[in-house]
Amino acid sequence: MTTAIIARPLTRDSFAAFGDVIDTDCDTHYPINAGKCERYHDLAKVEVAGPNCRVLISIFCGTPYAFPLQLSMVERHPFGSQAFMPLSPRPFLVVVCPDEPDGPGVPQAFVTAPGQGVNYHCNVWHGVLTPIGEPQNFVVVDRGGDGSNLEEFYFSHPYEIQLPEGFAA
Amino acid sequence: MTTAIIARPLTRDSFAAFGDVIDTDCDTHYPINAGKCERYHDLAKVEVAGPNCRVLISIFCGTPYAFPLQLSMVERHPFGSQAFMPLSPRPFLVVVCPDEPDGPGVPQAFVTAPGQGVNYHCNVWHGVLTPIGEPQNFVVVDRGGDGSNLEEFYFSHPYEIQLPEGFAA
Numbered sequence: 001m002t003t004a005i006i007a008r009p010l011t012r013d014s015f016a017a018f019g020d021v022i023d024t025d026c027d028t029h030y031p032i033n034a035g036k037c038e039r040y041h042d043l044a045k046v047e048v049a050g051p052n053c054r055v056l057i058s059i060f061c062g063t064p065y066a067f068p069l070q071l072s073m074v075e076r077h078p079f080g081s082q083a084f085m086p087l088s089p090r091p092f093l094v095v096v097c098p099d100e101p102d103g104p105g106v107p108q109a110f111v112t113a114p115g116q117g118v119n120y121h122c123n124v125w126h127g128v129l130t131p132i133g134e135p136q137n138f139v140v141v142d143r144g145g146d147g148s149n150l151e152e153f154y155f156s157h158p159y160e161i162q163l164p165e166g167f168a169a
Numbered sequence: 170m171t172t173a174i175i176a177r178p179l180t181r182d183s184f185a186a187f188g189d190v191i192d193t194d195c196d197t198h199y200p201i202n203a204g205k206c207e208r209y210h211d212l213a214k215v216e217v218a219g220p221n222c223r224v225l226i227s228i229f230c231g232t233p234y235a236f237p238l239q240l241s242m243v244e245r246h247p248f249g250s251q252a253f254m255p256l257s258p259r260p261f262l263v264v265v266c267p268d269e270p271d272g273p274g275v276p277q278a279f280v281t282a283p284g285q286g287v288n289y290h291c292n293v294w295h296g297v298l299t300p301i302g303e304p305q306n307f308v309v310v311d312r313g314g315d316g317s318n319l320e321e322f323y324f325s326h327p328y329e330i331q332l333p334e335g336f337a338a
Contacts, residue, residue, distance in 0.1 A: 022308070024228055033297040037231045042313060044226040055224045057213040057252055057288065057310055059193055062206045083226055085308045087256060087284070115256070117308070119226065128202040139191070139254045139286070139308055141226055144211060 004068070004160045007109035010094055010116055014108075018096040018124045020044040022085055022117035044119035046141060050079035053145035060084070060138045062092075064131040069161040071095060074104050074125045075152045080143025084129060085117035087137040094118050095127030095161065103153050109161045125153065132163070173237070173329045176278035179263055179285055183277075187265040187293045189213040191254055191286035213288035215310060219248035222314035229253070229307045231261075233300040238330040240264060243273050243294045244321045249312025253298060254286035256306040263287050264296030264330065272322050278330045294322065301332070 008014070012021045022043045029040040048055055074097055086092060091112045097104035104125040111132070112118070119141075120126045129138065143149060177183070181190045191212045198209040217224055243266055255261060260281045266273035273294040280301070281287070288310075289295045298307065312318060 022226060022228065024230065024306075032229075033231075036234070037229050037298050039309075040228040040230070042225045042227060046224040046226060048224075055215040055217075055310075056211045057191060057215060057254075058211060059191065059209040060201075060206050061193065061209070062202075065205070085226075085254070085256070087254070087258070089257070115306070129206050137193075137284070140208075141224075141310055 002158060002160045004162055005107055005109050006162045007093060007111045007164060010110035010112045015110065015118065019121045020119040022083065022119060023115055044083050045081060045121060047081040047122040048079065048143040050149065051146040053079060053143055056142055056144045058140045060129055060140050061135065062129045062131045062138065063135050064133050067163050069093065069130065070158045071107060071127060071161050072158040073152055073154050074127055075150060076123050076125045077143065077149045078123050078151060079145065079147060079149040081119055081122050082140065082142040083117065083119035084138045084140055087139060089114035090134060090136055092132055092136060093130035093161065097125035099125060107159055111163065111167065171327060171329045173331055174276055174278050175331045176262060176280045176333060179279035179281045184279065188290045189288040191252065191288060192284055213252050214250060214290065216250040216291040217248065217312040219318065220315040222248060222312055225311055225313040227309045229298055229309050230304065231298045231300045231307065232304050233302050236332050238262065238299065239327045240276060240296060240330050241327040242321055242323050243296055244319060245292050245294045246312065246318045247292050247320060248314065248316060248318040250288055250291050251309065251311040252286065252288035253307045253309055256308060258283035259303060259305055261301055261305060262299035262330065266294035268294060276328055280332065280336065
């Protein structure tokens with residue numbers, strides 16, 4: 001049997017247990033460069049640990065997934081956070097799970113607003129990068145170094161992730 | 170007297186002495202997520218130093234500058250690198266200077282291609298964020314922590330930075 005989950009809009013409050021929302025809808029901003037630029041400051045907790053760790057900047061070019069999405073796997077990174085900022089103003093799907101004694105719990109699904117990115121905190125279960133409708137590029141800030149920084153979990157039954165009603169995929 | 174400098178296209182080779190070009194025009198990429206995503210890996214050297222240092226992710230919302238640009242000041246960050254990745258596919262101006270015994274040398278000016286970002290290496294003289302023609306948002310990866318991480322230098326005579334011929338500002 002497949003459990004259906006309807007994605008909801010991404011907000012700081014709903015995502016706080018899993019990571020950071022990276023957008024300009026926050027109070028921590030101030031002008032720089034003689035007022036020509038507004039800095040929305042320190043929006044994500046960047047975490048790196050483990051042997052020879054360092055922070056990486058990469059670009060991910062993702063292809064879209066069909067919806068409803070059959071979610072059979074989530075992953076996590078024990079040695080570091082992972083931030084995704086879209087380079088085009090389109091929504092994408094964000095899936096996270098609480099960590100429970102037997103592995104990831106029931107997934108929570110979010111759809112970003114245009115211009116929103118996310119940062120998964122270290123060791124938080126999450127779905128793979130999931131563009132909606134079109135290919136999408138992202139700048140990614142995550143961890144390099146030695147050691148195994150990827151853990152995958154396959155659900156015994158996939159979840160079905162649905163977009164909100166009226167959402168054009 | 171004002172010295173005129175014409176900006177040229179940004180390339181890895183021409184920028185190598187100052188920092189990293191962040192784009193997908195590189196060989197260091199490989200598929201992940203069962204082939205659904207291409208990772209352009211480790212495109213910038215992220216540097217943080219000094220007391221209580223850490224890596225920050227911020228968003229900068231920049232307003233455009235008029236051209237030809239009167240460049241009267243450059244700055245540098247002794248404790249960290251600073252990466253700028255545009256969140257819209259528009260060019261922006263990149264100005265850097267070699268470090269010479271009396272301060273920054275003659276500026277070099279570049280215009281990015283759509284989708285290119287830059288990472289200024291630690292302590293490299295550079296101009297402030299300079300969108301062209303329209304406001305532009307950037308994700309910025311730089312350094313937080315204690316200590317003074319900003320040094321500014323004012324030229325005795327401003328330089329005039331011009332866009333390449335035929336470039337629509």
